[in-house]
Amino acid sequence: MQLLNKRPESLLDVKMHYCPGCGHGIVHRLVAEVIDELGIRTRTIGIAPVGCSVFADAYFNCDMIQGAHGRGPAIATGLKRSKPETIVFSYQGDGDLASIGMAEIVHAAARSENITVIFINNAIYGMTGGQMAPTTLIGQKATTCVNGRDPKVNGYPIRMAELLSTLDGARYIERTTVHTAPNVLKTKSAIKKAFQNQVDGKGFSMVEVLSMCPTNWGTRQDNPAEATKYVAESMMKVFPPGVYKGGVEAARG
Amino acid sequence: MAEKKLIKGNEALAEGAIRAGCRFFAGYPITPQNEVPEYMSWRQAQVGGAFVQAESEVAAINMIYGAAATGKRCMTSSSSPGISLKQEGISYCAGADLPLLIANVMRGSPGLGNIAGSQGDYWQSTRGGGHGDYRLFVMAPNGVNEMANFPHKCYEVAFKYRIPALILADGIIGQMMEPVEFKNPEVDAKMLKEPDWALGVNNGRTRRVVSSYDLSEGALEKMVLARVKRYKQIEENEVLYDEKQLEDAELALVAYGTSARVSMAAVKMARAKGLKVGLFRPITLWPYPKKRMVGLSDRIKKFLVVEMSLGQMVEDVRLSLNGRGEVYLHSKPGGSVITAEEVLATIEGVIKKGEKKYAAIK
Numbered sequence: 001m002q003l004l005n006k007r008p009e010s011l012l013d014v015k016m017h018y019c020p021g022c023g024h025g026i027v028h029r030l031v032a033e034v035i036d037e038l039g040i041r042t043r044t045i046g047i048a049p050v051g052c053s054v055f056a057d058a059y060f061n062c063d064m065i066q067g068a069h070g071r072g073p074a075i076a077t078g079l080k081r082s083k084p085e086t087i088v089f090s091y092q093g094d095g096d097l098a099s100i101g102m103a104e105i106v107h108a109a110a111r112s113e114n115i116t117v118i119f120i121n122n123a124i125y126g127m128t129g130g131q132m133a134p135t136t137l138i139g140q141k142a143t144t145c146v147n148g149r150d151p152k153v154n155g156y157p158i159r160m161a162e163l164l165s166t167l168d169g170a171r172y173i174e175r176t177t178v179h180t181a182p183n184v185l186k187t188k189s190a191i192k193k194a195f196q197n198q199v200d201g202k203g204f205s206m207v208e209v210l211s212m213c214p215t216n217w218g219t220r221q222d223n224p225a226e227a228t229k230y231v232a233e234s235m236m237k238v239f240p241p242g243v244y245k246g247g248v249e250a251a252r253g
Numbered sequence: 254m255a256e257k258k259l260i261k262g263n264e265a266l267a268e269g270a271i272r273a274g275c276r277f278f279a280g281y282p283i284t285p286q287n288e289v290p291e292y293m294s295w296r297q298a299q300v301g302g303a304f305v306q307a308e309s310e311v312a313a314i315n316m317i318y319g320a321a322a323t324g325k326r327c328m329t330s331s332s333s334p335g336i337s338l339k340q341e342g343i344s345y346c347a348g349a350d351l352p353l354l355i356a357n358v359m360r361g362s363p364g365l366g367n368i369a370g371s372q373g374d375y376w377q378s379t380r381g382g383g384h385g386d387y388r389l390f391v392m393a394p395n396g397v398n399e400m401a402n403f404p405h406k407c408y409e410v411a412f413k414y415r416i417p418a419l420i421l422a423d424g425i426i427g428q429m430m431e432p433v434e435f436k437n438p439e440v441d442a443k444m445l446k447e448p449d450w451a452l453g454v455n456n457g458r459t460r461r462v463v464s465s466y467d468l469s470e471g472a473l474e475k476m477v478l479a480r481v482k483r484y485k486q487i488e489e490n491e492v493l494y495d496e497k498q499l500e501d502a503e504l505a506l507v508a509y510g511t512s513a514r515v516s517m518a519a520v521k522m523a524r525a526k527g528l529k530v531g532l533f534r535p536i537t538l539w540p541y542p543k544k545r546m547v548g549l550s551d552r553i554k555k556f557l558v559v560e561m562s563l564g565q566m567v568e569d570v571r572l573s574l575n576g577r578g579e580v581y582l583h584s585k586p587g588g589s590v591i592t593a594e595e596v597l598a599t600i601e602g603v604i605k606k607g608e609k610k611y612a613a614i615k
Contacts, residue, residue, distance in 0.1 A: 042454060042455045042456060042457065043453070043454040043455070045452050045453070047319075048464075054466075057462050057464055058462075061460055062455075062460055063452040063453065063455060063460050063461050063462070064460065064461075064462045064463075064464075065318075065319065065322050065349075065452060065462070065463040065464065066462075066463070066464035066465070066466060067315060067318060067319075067345065068315060068318070068341055068342055068345050071311065071312065071315035071318075071342070074307070074311075074312040074313075074315035074316045074318075074319070075315050075316070075318055075319035075322075076319060077279075077305060077312075077316045077319065078277065078279065078305075078315070078316035078317060078318060078319025078320035078321075078322075078323075078327070079319040079320065079322065079323055079452065080319075081277060081303040081305060081316075081320065082276070082277050082303065082319070082320040082323040082325045082327065083323045083325075083452075083453045083454070085453075085454055086323075086452075086453055086454060103308050103309055103311075103312065104308070104311075104312050104315070106308075107307075107308035107312065111305075
C-alpha cells in the first residue's frame with residue numbers, strides 16, 4: 001500500500017464552513033500544500049480578512065491573525081517589518097481587497113512589501129449575502145443591483161491584477177482560476193511562485209484567483225458545475241487569466 | 254542619565270519611546286504632531302527598528318496591529334482627526350488584547366477644526382473611542398519632560414495588562430521646547446522577553462492566533478469579562494496623579510495637561526492674594542483617580558475643573574465625587590488657550606459667590 005495523498009500539515013483537520021462548490025476550500029488547500037513543500041510552516045504568519053474567509057484563522061496550521069476589513073496588507077507590513085524572518089501572507093476576497101482595502105493593497109504593492117497576497121475574486125459579497133462587489137460583472141445580478149449591474153448606476157468592475165501591475169513595486173502578479181482541474185494546478189504553481197518570491201526577498205507578489213460562488217450567483221445550487229461554467233463563459237472574458245508582472249523572472253525561481 | 258536636552262515636546266515623545274524600546278513606528282502626516290514621524294524616520298534606522306510612512310491613519314494603526322502581534326514594542330501617533338480615523342483599528346487592538354502605544358497630540362475640533370492645542374478628545378480617549386466595551390490606559394503629560402518619560406510607563410502597563418496605551422497631549426505641549434531629562438533606564442529592545450502570545454517563528458510550539466472575534470455562543474462575553482478583570486486591576490494599581498498646595502486648600506482646581514500648567518500659575522496668583530487654593534492634576538485619565546478625589550472631598554468642598562474643552566473631564570469629577578462637594582467649571586473649547594488671569598477671575602468668583610456665571614454645576 002502506498003499513500004498517494006494526504007491532508008497537508010499546514011491545514012488543520014477541522015470542518016470548514018464553506019458552501020458546496022465554493023473555491024475557497026480549494027485555494028486553502030493549495031496554499032497549505034505550498035507552505036508544506038517550501039518547508040516554511042513554522043515561520044509563516046497568515047492574515048484572515050473580513051468576508052467569507054474570515055475563519056481562515058481556524059483552518060491553517062500556522063500562526064494566524066484576523067484583521068479589520070481590507071487592512072490585510074497594512075497588517076502584513078507591520079508583521080513583516082517587525083519580524084523579517086517570517087513568511088507573511090494576506091488572504092483576501094474582492095470586497096476586502098478591491099473595495100474597502102483598495103488603498104492598503106495599492107500602497108503595500110507600491111512599497112514592494114516582501115509579502116504574498118492571495119486574492120479570491122468571485123465577483124460578489126458572499127458572507128453578507130450577495131451584494132454587488134467591485135468586481136461584479138456588467139449585467140450580473142446582486143442583492144444591491146437586482147436587475148444586474150448597470151454601468152450608468154454602478155460603474156464598472158475593477159481589474160486588480162492589471163491595476164497593480166502598473167506599479168514598479170509589484171514584482172509578481174498573476175491571475176488564475178480554479179474552475180477546472182488543470183487550472184487548479186496552474187493556480188498552485190502561481191501560489192508557489194508568490195511564496196518563493198518572498199522566501200527569496202523579491203518583494204510584493206499577488207495571485208488573483210477567479211473563484212466560484214454557487215450560493216450567491218443565482219446559478220443552480222444543486223449543481224455547482226453551473227458555477228464553473230460561469231467562470232469560463234463570463235468571468236474569464238472580463239478578467240483574463242495570465243501573468244501580468246514578473247513572469248519570466250518568477251518562472252526561473 | 255543626568256543629561257539635559259532642550260527639545261520639542263513631540264521630539265521628546267519620540268525619543269522617549271525609542272528609549273523605552275519602541276522598534277516599529279507607523280504614522281501619517283498631520284499637524285501638530287509631524288515631528289514625531291519625522292524624528293522616528295531617521296531614529297528608528299539608527300536603532301535597527303522600522304519606520305513606515307503609512308498611506309493613511311487607517312493603514313498606520315493596522316500596521317501597528319500587525320507589529321504589536323509580534324510582541325515588539327511599537328507606536329503610532331496622530332492628532333485629533335487622524336485619531337478618529339484610527340478608532341476601528343484601536344478597537345481591534347483592544348479586542349485582540351495587544352499592547353501598543355498611541356499618541357494623540359490634540360488640536361481644535363470638531364471636524365478639521367484648527368491646529369491649535371485643545372483638550373477636546375477627552376471623552377474619546379477615556380471612553381474607549383471606537384466601537385465596543387473597552388478601555389485604553391491614558392496618560393496626560395503636562396510638559397516636555399513628561400512627554401519624554403511617559404512612554405516607558407505606558408509600555409510597562411500595556412504589556413503587563415495587555416491593553417493599548419494612549420498618551421494624550423496637545424499642540425502646545427507637542428510644539429513647546431523645554432529642558433528634558435530622560436529619567437528611565439534605556440530599554441534594550443533585544444533583551445525584552447518575547448510574550449507567550451507573540452506571533453512569529455514557532456520552532457515546533459503549537460500555533461498562535463491573534464483575533465478579536467468569537468462567534469460561538471457566550472464566547473465573546475467571556476472574552477470581554479476576562480479583560481474587565483484586568484481593567485479592575487489597572488484601576489486598583491496604576492492610578493497616577495499630582496497634588497500641589499492642597500494641604501490647606503478650600504478650593505481645588507482640577508486640571509490635566511496644558512490646563513494644569515495654566516491652573517498652577519493661577520494657584521500662585523491666588524495664593525499671593527491670600528486665597529487658599531491648590532491643584533489636583535490627574536496624570537492617568539483612565540483609570541481616573543476617583544478614590545483620591547473622594548478622599549480629598551472629606552476636607553475640600555469646592556472643586557473647580559479647568560479644561561480646554563466644553564466640559565468633558567468635569568463629568569469624571571462629578572462621577573467621582575458623586576455629590577460630595579460643589580463642582581465648578583471653567584472651560585474653553587475650539588483650540589483656544591485659557592489664561593491664568595481668566596482662571597484667577599473664576600477662582601475669585603467661585604469663592605465670593607453670588608454671581609450667576611460662577612455658580613456650581615447642578
